[in-house]
Amino acid sequence: MNIDQILDHIHPLPESSKLALKTCITEVSHPKGHILLRADKIETSVYFIKKGIVRAYADSADNEITFWFGKEGDTVISMKSYVENQKGYENIALLEDSELYKLRIDDLRKLFHEDIHMANWGRKFAEQELIKTEGRLISRQFRTATERYKELLQVNPDLIQRVQLGHIASYLGITQVSLSRIRAEIR
Numbered sequence: 001m002n003i004d005q006i007l008d009h010i011h012p013l014p015e016s017s018k019l020a021l022k023t024c025i026t027e028v029s030h031p032k033g034h035i036l037l038r039a040d041k042i043e044t045s046v047y048f049i050k051k052g053i054v055r056a057y058a059d060s061a062d063n064e065i066t067f068w069f070g071k072e073g074d075t076v077i078s079m080k081s082y083v084e085n086q087k088g089y090e091n092i093a094l095l096e097d098s099e100l101y102k103l104r105i106d107d108l109r110k111l112f113h114e115d116i117h118m119a120n121w122g123r124k125f126a127e128q129e130l131i132k133t134e135g136r137l138i139s140r141q142f143r144t145a146t147e148r149y150k151e152l153l154q155v156n157p158d159l160i161q162r163v164q165l166g167h168i169a170s171y172l173g174i175t176q177v178s179l180s181r182i183r184a185e186i187r
Helices: 003-010 015-022 079-084 105-114 116-142 145-155 165-172 176-186
Strands: 025-030 035-037 045-051 053-059 064-071 091-094 098-104
Touching: 003 015, 003 045, 003 116, 015 105, 015 116, 025 045, 045 105, 053 165, 064 165, 079 116, 098 105, 105 116, 116 145, 145 165, 145 176, 165 176
Parallel strands: none
Antiparallel strands: 025 098, 035 091, 045 098, 053 064, 053 091
């Protein structure tokens, strides 16, 4: 997915504002397994996924809890670092060799101060991230594991082919054995 498509999907910008934003963006590539963002660190960049897939997770006492997947077109961000300039709570790892667009948060904040269109774009961006987070929270609180799996199949069917079942089970809040049972029931 190219950067124009990603930026426009967040919120359309006048060409001059988009050009100013694009001058602050660089392309980077990292291999599968690379930790893009780290917990307990103030992150200084936002990433947009050109190609690849990522997972956000937190470490618990005896395992990792996956709470989000991102793929082409999605944003990779530590909201705590972005909004409050504080250490984030999540690790974000690449599950495939990935190509990303990188944007320094300081450059973005500068654009927000200089250009009302950029400030509005930033507001729309934050609103979209809030809605995504709210959707995941509501799904986790009010749907069964089977319902969450069916929703995942409907909304992101390619994740099943691209992500290890252990990560999907963790995302659903169940064991891999329970996921296998759910998959067998659905077939």
